[in-house]
Amino acid sequence: MNLSALRADTPGAAERVHLNNAGAALMPTPVVRAVVDHVELEARIGGYEAADEIAPGIDRAYADVAALLGTTPDRVAFMEHATAAFVAALSAIPFRPGDVIATTRHDYVSNQIQYLSLAARFGVEVVRVPDAPEGGVDLGAMEATIHRRRPKLVAVTHIPTNSGLVQHVASIGAMCRAREVPFLVDACQSVGQMPLDVEAIGCDFLSATARKFLRGPRGAGFLYVSDRTLDRGLEPLFPDLRGADMVAGNIYQPAPDARRFESWEFQWGLVLGTGAAARYAMDVGLEGIRDRARELAGRLRASLAELPGVSVLDRGSELGAIVTASVSGHDPAALVRELRRRGVNTSSQTRLDAVLDYDEKGVAGALRVSPHYYNTVDEVETFLGHLAEITSPR
Known part of the structure; x- marks a missing residue:
């Protein structure tokens, strides 16, 4: 290095x-240039026209973020930020009264608030699995919870915002796959800080931001969506015309890939910057x-x-x-x-x-x-x- x-x-x-890289890291020059160059292009030729002109660069951004996560471009959705990605994933789970969300005591506070909101609105039960003596979630207790309670969703923050703790998400992913329980990982603080492989983790969703250890721009994030999720027909609660087509008066059809979770409006310069940040991190190693x-x-x-x-x-x-x-x-x-x-x-x-x-x-x-x-x-x-x-x- x-x-x-x-x-x-x-x-x-x-x-x-x-x-303060856990807040927002300093962007490297290639990331800054990707964002600024696109904003300047929009100023010269127009926002829609600029988006059309840089379409190959957008495709490359999908490919680079996918490579960062060990997946394919059609399994990546670009989002406005990590919270939007996390909420979109939560909204795809068809919760009913009495369903269980299994999580940890170290999940990000916004996520905890969202779980409690689901509990208040839909009667979902939030089960916080206890910690191990050395810190971090007790994997034995998590496995017992998954086995006995059969949660509708397991959601875990990989690295909390308030601690250096690294949770063992791959072990939890194996438990979820064995029982076909959807698994959502908040990788906001781990993406760009360490290698990530969504197949090795075994998650169904992974949400992340660009601005932290990935060294990308603020106001940008992304969501990984697994094949299993798409095969189950899961989709966001509020799709729009980018994520779905209205094919008849009372019928709409979700996009076949992860882009069913995207919205129409993007600042494409931030997407280009996110792709540049992913490339930069992979080049460094x-x-x-x-x-x-x-x-x-x-x-x-x-x-x-x-x-x-x-x-x-x-x-x-x-x-x-x-x-x-x-x-x-x-x-x-x-x-x-x-x-x-x-x-x-x-x-x-x-x-x-x-x-x-x-x-x-x-x-x-x-x-x-x-x-x-x-x-x-x-x-x-x-x-x-x-x-x-x-x-x-x-």
């Missing part, structure tokens, strides 16, 4: 110490990206644990590149503001971002630090130095 070349491709690296980001995160955890008043909150048998910590006597949001004033980007969370996890850990929130492969050891040390200075007794 040529770190100098990667940083030269990352204009923002010259201006900031960016350790996902294994190397994973190893480099985890090495920096491990260094952060070890150093943070030595600072007075700092408690590292991450738990699990496998940890990724999100580091969370509480700092006694310091509000995380105030720390973020002061670090940003010093040229260091991080992020903060409150209890409401992860009620179940933070209540169990007994904290009101956390400072979140998320390095990526283009960050340097010097940047990590710069952050640690500033944090020590900010939090030292006056």
